[in-house]
Amino acid sequence: MSAWDELTGQEAAIAALQEAVAHPGAMTHSWLITGPPGSGRSNLAFAFATALLQESQSGREAARTEAQVAARTHPDLAVLATDRVIISIDEVRQLVSQSQFSPSVARYRVIVIEDADRMTERTSNVLLKALEEPPPRTVWILCAPSAADLIPTIRSRVRTVRLRVPSVNEVAELLVRRDGVEPARAERAARESQTHIGMALRLATDDAARARRARTLDLALSVQSVSSAVLAAEQLVAVATDDAKALTAEREDEERAAARRSLGIEPGASVPAGLRSSLKALEEDQKRRATRSVRDGIDRVLVDLMSLYRDQLMLQLGAGVELVNEAIRDELELASRAGDAEQSLAALDAIAVARRRIEGNTPPGLALEAMLITASGRVPALGSAS
Numbered sequence: 001m002s003a004w005d006e007l008t009g010q011e012a013a014i015a016a017l018q019e020a021v022a023h024p025g026a027m028t029h030s031w032l033i034t035g036p037p038g039s040g041r042s043n044l045a046f047a048f049a050t051a052l053l054q055e056s057q058s059g060r061e062a063a064r065t066e067a068q069v070a071a072r073t074h075p076d077l078a079v080l081a082t083d084r085v086i087i088s089i090d091e092v093r094q095l096v097s098q099s100q101f102s103p104s105v106a107r108y109r110v111i112v113i114e115d116a117d118r119m120t121e122r123t124s125n126v127l128l129k130a131l132e133e134p135p136p137r138t139v140w141i142l143c144a145p146s147a148a149d150l151i152p153t154i155r156s157r158v159r160t161v162r163l164r165v166p167s168v169n170e171v172a173e174l175l176v177r178r179d180g181v182e183p184a185r186a187e188r189a190a191r192e193s194q195t196h197i198g199m200a201l202r203l204a205t206d207d208a209a210r211a212r213r214a215r216t217l218d219l220a221l222s223v224q225s226v227s228s229a230v231l232a233a234e235q236l237v238a239v240a241t242d243d244a245k246a247l248t249a250e251r252e253d254e255e256r257a258a259a260r261r262s263l264g265i266e267p268g269a270s271v272p273a274g275l276r277s278s279l280k281a282l283e284e285d286q287k288r289r290a291t292r293s294v295r296d297g298i299d300r301v302l303v304d305l306m307s308l309y310r311d312q313l314m315l316q317l318g319a320g321v322e323l324v325n326e327a328i329r330d331e332l333e334l335a336s337r338a339g340d341a342e343q344s345l346a347a348l349d350a351i352a353v354a355r356r357r358i359e360g361n362t363p364p365g366l367a368l369e370a371m372l373i374t375a376s377g378r379v380p381a382l383g384s385a386s
Helices: 011-022 041-053 059-070 089-099 121-132 168-179 183-192 197-205 207-222 226-262 273-317 326-338 341-359 364-375
Strands: 030-034 077-080 109-113 138-144 159-162
Touching: 011 041, 011 159, 030 041, 041 059, 041 109, 041 138, 077 089, 089 109, 089 121, 168 183, 168 197, 183 197, 183 326, 197 207, 207 226, 207 273, 207 326, 226 273, 226 364, 273 326, 273 341, 273 364, 341 364
Parallel strands: 030 138, 030 159, 077 109, 109 138
Antiparallel strands: none
């Protein structure tokens, strides 16, 4: 299986990048891959990087390069990914410095920036200088949800490759082919993830993730009063926090163990005073990542709730379309008869308001309370966030 096989439903984008690899003389040195969350932006970026670094290789040599890219250890590959809210200017300065070196073993030095939309304008301007005059054998690959998320001067210096939203069938087929998931489970996971490839894999393979999602929907459907909305909001924050911990706990344990090994500290031994600052820095990074992970978890909860009220609206309108949450159709039909389309639209609007408020640092519990109260029809629909 090649790196391109990790993708689904992106034939046009793959063809454009493979064409660039096949014709080095026409190679563009700055690329931007855009697409909605879960569409495979990063997977496509690393498949492209693999192809560039594998040029003229075959057999074991090509397989070794692919493994090095997968492990992010190839000497001519640099990667910037962050779990924090923003990418720091120092991180980009370091990448720009690395971009000036000639490749050591491959034709190109490839630099990938995931979530390039997390750069501030000042940080973007540091990158812009490198994109304006790139070394002849350096290739930049940026990833972002939309070209509009980057400053215009960067957009004008990159070639954009846009990914489309894959279909449920395409994501399900990928899970079956790549991950060996049973077809019915793959199809349900693809549908309930709304074709977000990473989330679909979690739902297909992680019982706890499926249980947390089911709990989210149950809590929303149980809201009948203002007091129950307040209680449900508190529990939804707990669901999102548990989900975030599940995603980060194993990684954090591995990072701490690796850091102790690199510092020569035996398992179970106390940390010498002179080395504590190194582990303290790791702990601070992990705390910042945890904050971001909880925020992402809250947003996943809101996306799941959006699918719930969308399904209710489709039933109320008699649209005859497939439901995202087909597995709980009976409960949704009961809920749809208890309300009307206007109420479901108000709930969807309230979710959009809650997302904006949380982005503006409103405590998630308060934003979710207001959203659930509106969704239950107990008060008029909320206005725009201030």
